[in-house]
Amino acid sequence: MRIAPSTYYWLGSLYFYRKNNYRVATQYLEQAVVRSPDMEAAHQMLIQSYKRLGEDERPLVSSGAIRRLFNREPRPRLGNEVSPIAPGIGPGPSGSSDKRGRSNSL
Numbered sequence: 001m002r003i004a005p006s007t008y009y010w011l012g013s014l015y016f017y018r019k020n021n022y023r024v025a026t027q028y029l030e031q032a033v034v035r036s037p038d039m040e041a042a043h044q045m046l047i048q049s050y051k052r053l054g055e056d057e058r059p060l061v062s063s064g065a066i067r068r069l070f071n072r073e074p075r076p077r078l079g080n081e082v083s084p085i086a087p088g089i090g091p092g093p094s095g096s097s098d099k100r101g102r103s104n105s106l
Helices: 005-018 022-035 040-052 065-070
Strands: none
Touching: 005 022, 005 040, 022 040
């Protein structure tokens, strides 16, 4: 039987927040990160758990999963994501714009 990475994350968060047992939380969160390196919430909680245990340096060298996360290729855009620049704001093909997005060209 295969256990989903989200189950490890859920158990880790239970021990982290409800039981304040950071040692056990770290064990579950490490499994979540290894099984699903893209699970950012697990990475963040794992780092907090290490800090509460006084192991601030450990997240930088743990299990290689964090290194794989930061060395991966950028996520492809799906096409339905919002552009960082709103339409009509910024320089367009006809010239530049002012702070309010109005075109400076005639």
